[in-house]
Each structure stands twice: as structure tokens, then as C-alpha cells.
Amino acid sequence: MDSQIIELLSNLYQKWSGQMPSQHTELPPSGSNRRYFRLTGEGGPAIGVYNADAKENLAFVSFSQSLKKAGVNVPQIYGEDLAYGVYLQQDLGDETLYSYLVRERKLNNGEFTQELKNIYKKVLNQLSKIQTAGTEYIDFSKCYPRAAFDRQSMNWDLQYFKYYFLKLAHVVFDEQALENDYNKLMDYLLEAPCNYFLYRDFQSRNIMIVNGEPWFIDYQGGRRGALQYDVASLLFDAKADIPQSVRDEMLTYYIGQLGENQGPDFENRYYAYVLIRILQAMGAYGYRGFFEQKSHFLKSIPFALANLSNIMDNHPLPIETPELMRVLNVITTSERLLSIANTTKLKVTINSFSYKHGIPADNTGNGGGFVFDCRALPNPGRYDKYKPFTGRDKEVLDFFANERTKMNEFIEPVKQIVAISIEKYIERGFSNLAVNFGCTGGQHRSVFCAEEITRWIKETYDVEISLNHWEQKLLDVEPVKIN
Numbered sequence: 001m002d003s004q005i006i007e008l009l010s011n012l013y014q015k016w017s018g019q020m021p022s023q024h025t026e027l028p029p030s031g032s033n034r035r036y037f038r039l040t041g042e043g044g045p046a047i048g049v050y051n052a053d054a055k056e057n058l059a060f061v062s063f064s065q066s067l068k069k070a071g072v073n074v075p076q077i078y079g080e081d082l083a084y085g086v087y088l089q090q091d092l093g094d095e096t097l098y099s100y101l102v103r104e105r106k107l108n109n110g111e112f113t114q115e116l117k118n119i120y121k122k123v124l125n126q127l128s129k130i131q132t133a134g135t136e137y138i139d140f141s142k143c144y145p146r147a148a149f150d151r152q153s154m155n156w157d158l159q160y161f162k163y164y165f166l167k168l169a170h171v172v173f174d175e176q177a178l179e180n181d182y183n184k185l186m187d188y189l190l191e192a193p194c195n196y197f198l199y200r201d202f203q204s205r206n207i208m209i210v211n212g213e214p215w216f217i218d219y220q221g222g223r224r225g226a227l228q229y230d231v232a233s234l235l236f237d238a239k240a241d242i243p244q245s246v247r248d249e250m251l252t253y254y255i256g257q258l259g260e261n262q263g264p265d266f267e268n269r270y271y272a273y274v275l276i277r278i279l280q281a282m283g284a285y286g287y288r289g290f291f292e293q294k295s296h297f298l299k300s301i302p303f304a305l306a307n308l309s310n311i312m313d314n315h316p317l318p319i320e321t322p323e324l325m326r327v328l329n330v331i332t333t334s335e336r337l338l339s340i341a342n343t344t345k346l347k348v349t350i351n352s353f354s355y356k357h358g359i360p361a362d363n364t365g366n367g368g369g370f371v372f373d374c375r376a377l378p379n380p381g382r383y384d385k386y387k388p389f390t391g392r393d394k395e396v397l398d399f400f401a402n403e404r405t406k407m408n409e410f411i412e413p414v415k416q417i418v419a420i421s422i423e424k425y426i427e428r429g430f431s432n433l434a435v436n437f438g439c440t441g442g443q444h445r446s447v448f449c450a451e452e453i454t455r456w457i458k459e460t461y462d463v464e465i466s467l468n469h470w471e472q473k474l475l476d477v478e479p480v481k482i483n
Contacts, residue, residue, distance in 0.1 A: 017043020
């Protein structure tokens with residue numbers, strides 16, 4: 001099957017660029033069943049996609065073409081063979097809004113800086129265009145699985161929360177009373193104007209940052225709906241953990257961008273849409289975390305519970321939903337659920353070493369890990385001017401910045417390979433992973449690679465990192481411990 005997918009994607013690449021790809025690399029899996037491949041060659045990079053869901057593919061391709069016409073930053077579709085479930089799209093890189101957000105806040109002691117606010121304002125500018133201008137071009141007959149975020153769609157989300165979160169978390173509830181409250185909530189939500197294009201999963205991992213500008217992916221679930229839903233998805237994205245003051249500022253900015261007379265009623269229903277979005281997300285955390293045993297999804301639960309508490313305390317619904325509120329009070333005060341993410345983090349040990357002294361021993365009981373041989377790369381140590389330095393020094397960093405060293409071509413596939421293991425290790429609850437880089441002297445190439453992979457892991461994953469430069473350690477240079 002894999003060889004057939006690669007052949008189909010390679011043919012699309014050749015039709016687009018005039019050349020066959022020289023390399024293909026499968027990207028780490030996301031929360032869906034779609035498979036993504038990065039294809040490279042003389043024609044440039046592209047992302048190949050395989051998805052067995054034909055209607056979902058048709059929706060994505062159609063919406064991509066429509067949103068592009070509306071002036072929205074979405075990937076260009078280079079080619080498609082939907083009869084076989086494949087299409088080729090523009091490669092937007094690897095920087096998501098979420099990874100950008102995490103890095104910027106770490107660099108600024110957790111502060112939500114003005115630079116981050118400016119990026120979010122750019123995102124909201126594009127969102128208003130997606131929702132309004134997009135309706136002029138979108139073919140709503142391609143929407144899947146529903147043409148609108150209507151009562152049926154809302155009911156699916158609420159049942160998802162009931163059966164995959166409440167049931168699996170062993171929360172007791174009166175099912176008929178809860179259903180009565182669900183109906184009241186849906187009635188209230190559907191009183192809002194619902195004739196806009198609703199992106200459906202408008203969150204930080206579906207927004208790419210390219211040269212400082214936001215680009216958008218994963219809108220194949222789009223349909224008609226209310227304006228409030230997508231901005232609620234963005235600003236109450238659980239692990240993004242946006243401060244409430246920033247949420248308020250961004251909401252005011254967004255309403256101003258709409259250019260419509262949006263009064264208090266808009267905000268009242270906005271918080272009701274925040275509520276149903278959080279419940280839908282919690283259903284997903286329960287399904288992926290409790291049912292599929294993917295523990296990293298459980299880490300989002302405390303953030304979602306904090307968001308629920310915020311809504312209940314500060315923006316109560318203007319309708320009576322006693323059983324729903326009782327259930328939400330139970331889960332937001334549950335010590336078990338609030339502490340569910342406080343499990344031991346995966347520890348990733350990263351080593352640079354010299355082959356003269358051998359590969360560092362793994363004393364964790366995991367039996368070893370990755371070993372990447374850097375000796376094929378150009379060695380700065382062959383030149384006198386670089387001999388006093390290590391792979392952490394600017395002089396060596398500048399050396400490897402030169403494309404002729406092939407360092408980037410070496411390190412990027414390493415990241416993709418390591419990403420698969422990190423994500424699977426977290427999902428399966430493993431405790432240790434080792435990543436080793438070796439070169440002749442353990443001073444330049446291996447140190448550079450170990451530093452680079454450490455920086456990338458720190459920005460991308462919530463793990464414990466231990467970085468050891470073993471050759472430097474032998475010279476009495478202390479290893480680096482990163483929490």
C-alpha cells in the first residue's frame with residue numbers, strides 16, 4: 001500500500017514540477033487518519049496527502065480553491081487524483097502558531113508579548129475574511145459531514161462529550177435531565193445568525209506561520225455556521241493557555257474587524273459557543289486519552305477545566321440548564337481530573353560523543369536509542385581557525401549555516417525521525433528516549449547537532465531534556481540540564 005501511495009504522489013509531483021521527486025519523508029501522524037509526506041526534488045518542496053475519506057478530500061480541495069480566490073492564505077493545490085485518495089499541496093514548513101507561541105513565551109518568561117498579540121490580530125483579520133468573503137466563493141454542497149453547524153452537528157458534539165468524557169471519566173449524571181439542558185442550549189445557540197463559513201477546527205495547530213504571516217490548513221470540516229464559533233475555538237484553545245485579558249482584547253479587536261453592528265447579544269452567544277466548543281474538545285480528549293490510551297491528550301484536560309471554570313464564574317448562560325451546570329461543577333472541582341496530567345514526563349537524553357571513546361551507555365533500562373553518525377559532514381576541526389571552538393560557538397554556527405555543508409539536509413530528516421518516536425513514546429507512556437550524535441572528536445559536528453535537536457525538542461514538546469556533551473565533559477565542562 002505504501003509503495004502505491006508514494007507512486008501516486010510522485011506522479012502528481014512530476015506533473016506539477018516536470019521532475020520526479022528525489023526524496024519523500026512521511027511526516028509524524030496528527031489527530032486524524034490522513035497521512036502526510038514531504039516530497040523534495042529539483043521542483044521544490046511539496047506536501048503529498050493520502051486520505052481514504054473521499055468526501056473529506058473533495059471538501060478540502062474545493063475549499064482550498066475557493067478560499068484562495070477570496071484572498072485567504074491557504075496552500076495551493078498543485079495536483080490531485082481524488083479517485084485514489086491523493087493530492088499534492090504547497091509546503092508551508094513546520095512552524096505552527098502553537099510552536100511559535102510556546103517559543104515566544106518561553107523566551108519572555110511566559111509573557112504574552114505585543115509581538116504575539118500582533119500575530120493573533122493577523123490571524124483574526126484573516127478569520128473575518130474566511131467567514132465573510134469566503135461565503136461568496138465557497139461551494140457549500142461540498143461540506144462534509146454536514147452542510148451546517150446545525151442542531152444535528154451540535155448534538156453530535158454534545159453526545160461526544162457525554163459518552164467519551166463523562167462516561168469514561170465515571171461522572172454520574174441524570175441522562176434525561178442532561179438531554180433537556182442540551183436542547184435548551186442548542187435552541188439558544190441557533191438564535192444567532194448562522195449563514196457564515198465556519199472553519200470548524202480553528203486552533204493554533206492548524207495555523208502555520210510563514211515569514212511572519214499566518215496560513216491556514218485543515219478546514220475540510222468547514223460548513224455554514226455562526227461567527228462566534230471559530231473565534232471561540234482560537235481564543236479558548238486549551239493548551240495555548242491565553243490569558244483572559246488577552247482574550248478580551250482580541251475579542252474586541254475581532255468584533256471591530258467584522259464591520260457590523262455587533263452588540264451585547266453577540267458576546268452573550270459568544271460565550272455559549274465557547275462552552276459548546278470546550279465540551280466538544282473534552283469529548284476528543286476523553287476519546288483519545290481514556291479510550292485510545294494516548295496519554296498526551298489527557299494533558300489538555302486541566303486547561304479545559306480551567307476554561308470551563310472561567311466561563312461558569314464570569315459568563316453564566318442566560319438560560320437555565322441545571323443538570324449541565326451541576327455536571328460541569330463536578331468535573332471542574334474534581335481533584336482526580338485536575339491532576340490527571342501530572343504524570344511523569346518523558347525524559348529525552350541527548351548526547352554528543354567522540355567515536356574514539358564509543359557510544360554513551362544507556363543506563364535507563366530502555367536498551368539504547370538513536371545514534372546518528374555526523375562524520376560524513378564537513379569537519380570544522382580540520383581548519384586551524386575553528387580548532388579552539390565547539391559546536392556551541394558562533395564561529396562554528398556560522399560555518400554550518402553555509403548550505404554547502406549539507407547540515408540542514410542532515411538535521412531536518414533527523415527531526416522527522418525523532419518526532420515519530422517522541423510522540424509514540426508519550427502516547428504509550430514510555431519514560432526514556434536517547435538521541436546520540438557522534439563525530440570524530442566530539443567537539444564540532446556532534447555538539448552542533450545535539451544543540452540543534454535540543455532546541456527543537458524544547459520548542460516542540462513538553463518533555464524533560466538532559467543534554468550531555470561527553471567529550472567536553474571529559475574536559476571538565478559541565479553537561480547541560482534542561483527542564
